[in-house]
Amino acid sequence: MFNKLRTRFLIVNLVTISIIMLVAFAAIYIFTYRNVQGDIYMALHRIADMQQRGPGDGQSPPGAGGGGGRGTMPMDKGPIDPYQPERSVSFTVQTDASGTMTGKESKFTMDDDLYSAALKEALSLGKDTGRFTMDGSRWIFMVKPASSGKQFVFMDITAQQQILTNLIYTFAAVGLLTLVILYFTSRYFAGRSIAPVREAFDKQKQFIADASHELKTPLTIINTNADVLLANSEDTIRNQAKWLQYIKSETERMNRLVGDLLYLTEMDDARTAKLHSRFNMSEAVENIILTMEAVLFEKNISFDYDIQPELTVPGNSEQIKQVVMILLDNAVKYTNPKGAVHISLHKQNSDVLLSVSNTGEGIAAEHLARIFDRFYRTDTSRARKQGGYGLGLAIARSIVDQHQGRIYVKSVVGASTTFYVQLPRMA
Numbered sequence: 001m002f003n004k005l006r007t008r009f010l011i012v013n014l015v016t017i018s019i020i021m022l023v024a025f026a027a028i029y030i031f032t033y034r035n036v037q038g039d040i041y042m043a044l045h046r047i048a049d050m051q052q053r054g055p056g057d058g059q060s061p062p063g064a065g066g067g068g069g070r071g072t073m074p075m076d077k078g079p080i081d082p083y084q085p086e087r088s089v090s091f092t093v094q095t096d097a098s099g100t101m102t103g104k105e106s107k108f109t110m111d112d113d114l115y116s117a118a119l120k121e122a123l124s125l126g127k128d129t130g131r132f133t134m135d136g137s138r139w140i141f142m143v144k145p146a147s148s149g150k151q152f153v154f155m156d157i158t159a160q161q162q163i164l165t166n167l168i169y170t171f172a173a174v175g176l177l178t179l180v181i182l183y184f185t186s187r188y189f190a191g192r193s194i195a196p197v198r199e200a201f202d203k204q205k206q207f208i209a210d211a212s213h214e215l216k217t218p219l220t221i222i223n224t225n226a227d228v229l230l231a232n233s234e235d236t237i238r239n240q241a242k243w244l245q246y247i248k249s250e251t252e253r254m255n256r257l258v259g260d261l262l263y264l265t266e267m268d269d270a271r272t273a274k275l276h277s278r279f280n281m282s283e284a285v286e287n288i289i290l291t292m293e294a295v296l297f298e299k300n301i302s303f304d305y306d307i308q309p310e311l312t313v314p315g316n317s318e319q320i321k322q323v324v325m326i327l328l329d330n331a332v333k334y335t336n337p338k339g340a341v342h343i344s345l346h347k348q349n350s351d352v353l354l355s356v357s358n359t360g361e362g363i364a365a366e367h368l369a370r371i372f373d374r375f376y377r378t379d380t381s382r383a384r385k386q387g388g389y390g391l392g393l394a395i396a397r398s399i400v401d402q403h404q405g406r407i408y409v410k411s412v413v414g415a416s417t418t419f420y421v422q423l424p425r426m427a
Helices: 002-053 112-125 158-231 241-268 281-298 317-333 380-385 392-402
Strands: 090-095 101-106 129-134 137-146 149-156 277-280 302-307 312-315 340-348 351-359 406-412 416-424
Touching: 002 090, 002 137, 002 149, 002 158, 090 112, 101 112, 112 129, 112 137, 112 149, 137 158, 158 241, 241 392, 277 281, 281 302, 281 317, 281 340, 281 351, 312 317, 312 416, 317 340, 317 351, 317 392, 317 416, 392 406, 392 416
Parallel strands: 302 340
Antiparallel strands: 090 101, 090 149, 129 137, 137 149, 277 312, 340 351, 351 416, 406 416
16 A cells, blocks of 8 residues: 555656646747847848948858869958857858849858859749758748849858757756666665555554454453353342453443543643643642642652642643653552652753652663553563553653643663653743
């Protein structure tokens, strides 16, 4: 599924970028093409105007009919006319009304056959302006009326056309190279883009599997005890009270589990976030300590606390009390016999820092990164025996996150574990 999703992202990305590149290249080419064509026609008109202003006696300059082949060096050694394109071969041919060549003029040395061949091509097109290819070169011509007939102005535009051709080849090469690079980069970033989706999907699958597993155990116990009751249907309720008590106990466990799951769902939904107001966190922590003192005394656990008075924070007091209760309850559960639990609350810069520590086995480093995940437990058998589902710390983290705070843990294996909750004092 994720491979298909990544492929779709890749295709959409490549198609989108290809279209953008095509539009950009087309716009650049059209702009360049129009400029080149405009320059060509401007140069052609300038050549025609120059020839009309010149002395032109209808004859080519000395040596124009020489058999030296086409040349590219102007014969005139004087200064170059500013209207004459310096890098384009051009010439004019005069004809009578019937189209017979009566004269020719050029600043370049060329064969007489070139004049005749160019005139023939122009006459065959039957237009006042046009283009043709001759001997592998591209030519443009323009016909202007003259006193004794017509004047044909020819200019070699092979270089200009080559510029446009090279531009197309350059665009094709750059586009192909860009697409190859984009393919690999898009493939990489497409994988990075769906990574959060994959992670969320995997967590959802794990969550469903864990929840199903946790519900399966009490359901099995309930079903087994119900079978025992049915097998002794004639017995009195008093004699069957043990089995009923097991059913009730497991039902309550399931009710707590479902309640915690629903609470986590509500915490994840920002729309159900409770209204926050400033409250005295010092009093909230002291109230939780009072409710836990009897449990601590019964388990023979040494307990001390250090609460800085009158520390107020913005938030929901009941939710923060729940966080303190979760951390303190965990500390009591996992404290070694005759161990110690310590809780403190102090101001730290612009924040309030709550710490709950206990002596005991500690938490190995490989578990610290996942200790706040749902259903995660470092010791499954021990947690089940103590009635835990691995949801308490996940609930605590959700509450702290909603209060824009931070919760983290530090532990020394075989010595102690300390949970920290850092909350901002300013809203």
